[in-house]
Each structure stands twice: as C-alpha cells, then as structure tokens.
Amino acid sequence: MKILLLGAGGQVGRELPEVVNQLRKNEIEIIGLDRSQLDITRQDLVDQRITAIQPALVVNAAAYTAVDKAEQEADLAFAVNRDAPGFIAKACANNDIPLVHISTDYVFDGEKTGAYVEDDPANPGSVYGQSKWEGEEAVRHNLERHIVLRTSWVFGVYGKNFVYTMIRLGKQREELRIVNDQYGCPTAANAIARALVEISQRVTQEGFDNWGTYHYCGQPDTTWFHFAEAIIAVTKGKFDYNVQHIHPIATREFPTPAKRPQNSVLNCDKIRRIFGIEQADWKHDLLSMIEHKHFLEMAQ
Numbered sequence: 001m002k003i004l005l006l007g008a009g010g011q012v013g014r015e016l017p018e019v020v021n022q023l024r025k026n027e028i029e030i031i032g033l034d035r036s037q038l039d040i041t042r043q044d045l046v047d048q049r050i051t052a053i054q055p056a057l058v059v060n061a062a063a064y065t066a067v068d069k070a071e072q073e074a075d076l077a078f079a080v081n082r083d084a085p086g087f088i089a090k091a092c093a094n095n096d097i098p099l100v101h102i103s104t105d106y107v108f109d110g111e112k113t114g115a116y117v118e119d120d121p122a123n124p125g126s127v128y129g130q131s132k133w134e135g136e137e138a139v140r141h142n143l144e145r146h147i148v149l150r151t152s153w154v155f156g157v158y159g160k161n162f163v164y165t166m167i168r169l170g171k172q173r174e175e176l177r178i179v180n181d182q183y184g185c186p187t188a189a190n191a192i193a194r195a196l197v198e199i200s201q202r203v204t205q206e207g208f209d210n211w212g213t214y215h216y217c218g219q220p221d222t223t224w225f226h227f228a229e230a231i232i233a234v235t236k237g238k239f240d241y242n243v244q245h246i247h248p249i250a251t252r253e254f255p256t257p258a259k260r261p262q263n264s265v266l267n268c269d270k271i272r273r274i275f276g277i278e279q280a281d282w283k284h285d286l287l288s289m290i291e292h293k294h295f296l297e298m299a300q
Contacts, residue, residue: 008033060100063132071258099143116266136148147199153218164298219282
C-alpha cells in the first residue's frame with residue numbers, strides 16, 4: 001500500500017516512517033514530502049503530484065502550528081491550514097483517493113465541562129484554531145472519503161514542543177511558572193503515528209464506510225503545570241538543571257497573543273469503537289521519548 005505523506009518534516013511526519021518500520025509493516029510504502037518538496041498552498045502543484053503518484057491514501061500531517069505567531073500571520077496560517085487541505089481534498093476527489101487529515105483541539109472554545117465529542121460545536125478562539133476549523137470544513141466539502149483526526153498537546157522527539165521548552169527553561173532558570181488551569185491531553189507524535197497506521201490499513205479496505213471526524217489523544221488528562229512537573233522529574237538524570245521550584249499559576253498571569261482553550265480534553269470513545277484504537281498513556285510515551293536515540297541530540 002502506497003501512502004503519500006504530506007508534512008513529512010513535522011513531528012508526526014518524522015515519526016510515521018519509523019513506526020511503519022518498528023511494526024514491520026512491509027506492505028506499507030511511505031512517500032513523504034515536506035514543504036521544500038511540495039508547496040501545498042498551490043493547487044496546481046498539489047494536483048500534479050497526487051495525480052502522478054496515485055497513492056492508495058493521502059495523509060496530511062502538514063500544518064502551520066505557531067499558535068501565537070498566527071495572530072500576526074493570519075494569511076499564511078489560513079493558506080496552510082484552510083486552503084491547502086481544500087486543494088488536497090479536491091485532488092483526492094479527482095483521483096478517487098481517501099484522505100486522512102490531522103486537526104486540533106483548538107477548534108473548540110474550551111468552555112465545555114467534560115470531554116469534547118466529535119460533534120460538539122466548534123467555536124475557535126484564535127486565528128490558528130479558526131484556520132484549522134475551516135481546513136476541516138474544506139476537507140468535508142470537497143471529499144466524501146475522508147477522516148479528520150483531531151489531536152492535542154503534541155510532543156515527540158522531533159521538532160519544537162512543550163517537552164523541549166521545559167528542558168531548555170529548566171536549564172536556564174531556578175523557578176518556572178506554569179499555567180495550571182488549562183486542561184488537556186498530552187499526545188505523543190509516535191502514538192499518533194501508530195494510530196495512523198491502523199487507520200490507514202482499515203480505510204483502504206474494500207467496503208469501509210465509517211468516514212468522518214475522530215478524536216485521538218493521550219491519557220490521562222492533565223494541566224500544563226502537571227505536565228511540566230512530569231517532564232522535569234523524568235529528565236533530571238539527563239541534564240544539569242538549575243530549576244528548583246515549579247509554581248502553578250492562572251492563565252491570567254501568563255497572557256499570550258492567542259487565546260488557549262481552558263478545557264480541551266477530547267473524548268476518544270468513537271475511535272475506540274470504530275477502529276479499536278486505545279488511548280496511549282502519555283507518561284509511558286514520555287519515558288519512551290527520552291530513551292530515543294535522537295533525544296539527547298535534539299534536546300541540546
């Protein structure tokens with residue numbers, strides 16, 4: 001099975017080929033393209049490449065993810081997160097190819113009590129969230145055979161993420177002040193890649209018809225403060241930290257250009273029911289991350 005992976009240079013994109021090898025899925029061939037190899041904001045180039053490759057499935061893991069920067073770079077955020085998924089979905093429709101598109105918890109406003117289910121109303125509070133929501137809608141509008149996979153608080157060996165930020169700050173500062181009233185689910189890029197392998201095998205089987213939107217994230221839910229505590233605790237033996245205290249603070253004490261959801265816990269019952277995919281334990285995945293052969297190199 002030939003899978004065209006867009007966003008091959010990102011956190012999930014770098015993990016997917018590794019997971020395919022780990023699982024010894026020799027029947028899966030990943031053709032990965034990063035931003036230097038394909039400008040997904042150009043419909044003509046997207047059409048040409050998908051038509052030429054003729055994959056069994058397209059996975060779109062490409063995104064503009066600089067949440068705060070997006071407030072000043074709205075045009076770029078919408079080009080990558082809204083327009084490009086629409087172009088990809090159109091090209092897939094023209095070639096009768098299914099698409100798995102990765103989205104985010106930021107499509108929700110965070111006002112709900114309890115975990116969000118897939119059909120809860122979207123109400124993004126940021127440019128990033130709005131651009132990702134409109135990208136989802138572009139996929140739905142242009143392609144029937146699609147999976148929109150929402151995830152949250154992504155971390156992993158590759159790329160920039162909260163784990164590396166905490167490690168860097170832990171080396172630099174004696175005290176860290178971390179928000180403790182935003183709730184969500186850290187999710188390892190490796191776990192997302194594993195879910196993608198399972199989804200890919202299922203959706204390319206003849207007769208599959210459970211298309212639509214799904215949630216997938218790690219468990220249990222936590223706050224940024226408790227996530228930070230866990231990161232520092234499990235990496236203490238690997239770095240010469242200056243940090244002595246980690247203090248919980250309220251969101252209002254740490255203003256940011258983009259509004260974050262206060263609660264973005266995702267309910268994952270649907271993906272468990274349809275695909276048999278269980279939520280991974282993010283604490284276990286964090287331990288696996290720090291034992292990865294590239295971790296120390298990436299953490300410098």
